[in-house]
Amino acid sequence: MSVLLIAEHDNSNLKVLTLNAINAASKIDSDIHVLVAGNKCESVSKEVAAVPLVKKVLQSESANYENYLAENLTPLVVKLAEKYTHIIASANTFGKNFMPRVAALLDTSQVSDIIKINSTDTFIRPIYAGNAFATVKSSDKKKCITIRPTSFDPAPTSGGEARIEKIEATDTPNISKFIKKEETKSERPELGTARVVISGGRGMQSGDNFKLINAIADKLNAAVGASRAAVDAGYISNDHQVGQTGKVVVPDLYIAVGISGAIQHLAGMKESKVIVAINKDGEAPIFSIADYGLEADLFEALPKFLEELNKLNTIQK
Amino acid sequence: MKILVAVKRVIDYNVQIRVKEDETGVHTDNVKMSTNPPDDNAVEEAVKLKESGKAKEVVAITVGEEKAQETIRKALAVGVDRGIHIKTEGYIEPLGVAKILKKIVEKEKPDLVFMGKQAIDDDCNQTGQMLAAILGWAQGTFASKIELKDKAIQVTREVDEGLETLEINLPAIVTCDLRLNEPRYASLPNIMKAKKKPIEQLVAKDLGIDIANRIQQTKVEEPPKRKGGVKVASVAELVSKLKNEAKVI
Numbered sequence: 001m002s003v004l005l006i007a008e009h010d011n012s013n014l015k016v017l018t019l020n021a022i023n024a025a026s027k028i029d030s031d032i033h034v035l036v037a038g039n040k041c042e043s044v045s046k047e048v049a050a051v052p053l054v055k056k057v058l059q060s061e062s063a064n065y066e067n068y069l070a071e072n073l074t075p076l077v078v079k080l081a082e083k084y085t086h087i088i089a090s091a092n093t094f095g096k097n098f099m100p101r102v103a104a105l106l107d108t109s110q111v112s113d114i115i116k117i118n119s120t121d122t123f124i125r126p127i128y129a130g131n132a133f134a135t136v137k138s139s140d141k142k143k144c145i146t147i148r149p150t151s152f153d154p155a156p157t158s159g160g161e162a163r164i165e166k167i168e169a170t171d172t173p174n175i176s177k178f179i180k181k182e183e184t185k186s187e188r189p190e191l192g193t194a195r196v197v198i199s200g201g202r203g204m205q206s207g208d209n210f211k212l213i214n215a216i217a218d219k220l221n222a223a224v225g226a227s228r229a230a231v232d233a234g235y236i237s238n239d240h241q242v243g244q245t246g247k248v249v250v251p252d253l254y255i256a257v258g259i260s261g262a263i264q265h266l267a268g269m270k271e272s273k274v275i276v277a278i279n280k281d282g283e284a285p286i287f288s289i290a291d292y293g294l295e296a297d298l299f300e301a302l303p304k305f306l307e308e309l310n311k312l313n314t315i316q317k
Numbered sequence: 318m319k320i321l322v323a324v325k326r327v328i329d330y331n332v333q334i335r336v337k338e339d340e341t342g343v344h345t346d347n348v349k350m351s352t353n354p355p356d357d358n359a360v361e362e363a364v365k366l367k368e369s370g371k372a373k374e375v376v377a378i379t380v381g382e383e384k385a386q387e388t389i390r391k392a393l394a395v396g397v398d399r400g401i402h403i404k405t406e407g408y409i410e411p412l413g414v415a416k417i418l419k420k421i422v423e424k425e426k427p428d429l430v431f432m433g434k435q436a437i438d439d440d441c442n443q444t445g446q447m448l449a450a451i452l453g454w455a456q457g458t459f460a461s462k463i464e465l466k467d468k469a470i471q472v473t474r475e476v477d478e479g480l481e482t483l484e485i486n487l488p489a490i491v492t493c494d495l496r497l498n499e500p501r502y503a504s505l506p507n508i509m510k511a512k513k514k515p516i517e518q519l520v521a522k523d524l525g526i527d528i529a530n531r532i533q534q535t536k537v538e539e540p541p542k543r544k545g546g547v548k549v550a551s552v553a554e555l556v557s558k559l560k561n562e563a564k565v566i
Contacts, residue, residue, distance in 0.1 A: 069483070070446065070449075070456060070458075071449075071455050071456070071485075074450065092477050093458075093459060093474075093475070093476040093477045094476075094477070096442050096446075096458070096459075097446065097456075097458050097459075098446070099446075100411070100442070100443035100444075100445075100446035100447045100450070101446050101447065101449065101450035101456070102450075103412070103443070103447065104412060104415060104446070104447035104448075104450040104451050105450050105451070107412075108412070108531070109410045109411070109412045109530070109531035109532050110411070110412070110441070110443050110447075111532065112440065112441045112442055112443060113440065113442075122535070125440075126440065126540070127438065127439055127440055127537070128328070128334045128343065128437070128438060128440070129437060129440065130540060131333070131334045131540070132334060132336050132343055132537050132538065132539065132540065133537070133538050133539075133540050134534050134536070134537050135534070135535045135536040135537075135538075136532050136533065136534050136535065137532065137533045137535050138531060138532050139531050139532070139533065140531045140532075173453070173455075175454070175455040175485060175486040175489075176455040176456075176483055176484070176485040176486065177483065177484050177485075178481075178482075178483055179471065179482040179483060179484055180481070180482045181476075181478065181479065181480070181481045181482070182479050182480045182481075182482075183478045183479040184478065184479035184480075190477065190478070192477060193477075196565070196566075220566060238495065238496055239475070239496065241495075244330050244437055245330055245354050245355075245437065245495055246495075252565050253559070253563070253565040253566065262331075263331065263332070263333045264330055264331060270540075270543065271540070273565070274559070274563045274565050275543070275546070276555065276559070282548075287546070287548070289543045289546070290546045291543075291544075291546040291547070291563065292546055292547060292548075292549050292555055292558055292559070292563075293546055293547070293548045293549065294548070294549050294551075294552065294555050295548060296552070301552050304552040304553075305552050305555070305556065307552075308552055308553055308555075308556040309556060309566070312556070312560060312566070315566055316565070316566055
């Protein structure tokens, strides 16, 4: 057995979620080879080679790999897959985009977004937005798997000395081209990977009132989320939506403000490590899953919350 | 231009699912079902292209049991021209669905195939990409904006870091994000009219393709329950607990 893991990077630096995937892969087999496909991406290969869990780095360079077009990356992965039993990537927009292409061409049924590895062919994955956990056993000879990064710790990054092997680029179909990428310019961390998330619901009463949430988010270096009700009411744009039809988040701390706790919202945040609910309705369902519930008017509680945070000598970032 | 839109019938997003006591799955009897939410966005986008004169025909397709036709009727009621229902029994994995869709694409020869980026039941996020791969087509996944060009389509994609824009050659697959548009509601007269629109029914096992599942679901269980939390009396107590007890700030 051996694992082919596809690294995500921007041609200069490795994306950290790859480290979580490497750690997960090590629970399947210790023979982990990591593909670094890109353009002038030597520094990434070196970074990967230093990860102690990695046995070999496969570096393949071509201008066609620069932007991770799924159509161009797939033939390379499919060709390399011949020698491996498990093909692995992170279940973020990177892995979700190309892995099913690889799986389909290998005639393999992909196992998406796993959160636990029971054995080399049996995994646990959330379904219904995490409202149920399914144990699944793959009978395919080759297994294509994507890993939910937040369910595994990142692999250590130094001390390894894996060999870097150059791999020739394969032909690409040239049916797609990269135009541009607009990275969200926010001082705040990304909703999907933030350590702390503070979300507002219909109880916020207006978009303007989100400034109360933003102030706390700035203080805690938190991402700002929202319930579907707040998005539907037009208080905030829908890329902030947490829930079954929005983003699923698993932060260390989730603060739900003026959110009653509809099923659809809970599905997107209930795996958070610590949940705080601030709501004036003591019967709101959100309290049943909150570790700390504060029954209070948010318009009084939020300024007070900021005040208390300001009193602290240190705040984790 | 012809557009094929794939829709799936799933448990309604507002329903609290219940895991079966014998851990074989979730209860679906007498549970409200509806179209997978981002599939509604896929239908809406196709209908908009038809209304603007860019698409000539929009065909909706679903793979599933008899009642899956409801999703097609809903699509017909908002402006889709006709439907195709591939009848199956039980759950078919995305790979099998992609193979079925490929067969229909080869027959219908659409220029574009739209579908939701992910189904909210099995949360696989695979079918569109798999279909694109086995057809040898380009894909634009997680689309929040599209713009038709000559023999190509520009797709703005929702990626982790923000937005990415690609230009992909036609024919192509586009998987739709919720942000792509605001799906309309069907009016009563249109719902009535939709009843007269044709739905062709085919049986999956007659298509002569291997759609056997490769993944055995051995157990479905409830996620670990969260312990009932505590109520705090004041903001000061909350902050103190977060700092000293939970150690998260």
